[in-house]
Amino acid sequence: MDKLKSLNYDIDLTDGVITFKNTNTTLGFVRYNEKAEVEYIFVNPLFRRNGLAKKLLKIVEEKTKTKPKPQDPISPLGERLFNISK
Helix, strand or coil: CHHHHHCCCEEEEECCEEEEECCCCEEEEEEECCCCEEEEEEECHHHCCCCHHHHHHHHHHHHHCCCCEECCCCCHHHHHHCCCCC
């Protein structure tokens, strides 16, 4: 996660949505409910492989006090993120 420290971004926390953004663009966001069910998670392709998705999920867990889990349907990238094997 050393790459994550080098990124310059702000965190916007609203009910059910966490957004990472800088002055130019949205780096990533997650939409979730009070049960920590992740409805949608997105990381801008230019900023992937920097630990942003894991950081978003960590904040969801801190806010809900529950380990996040994906809602169906889940994409192949989502399966990898949540370590789900089918």
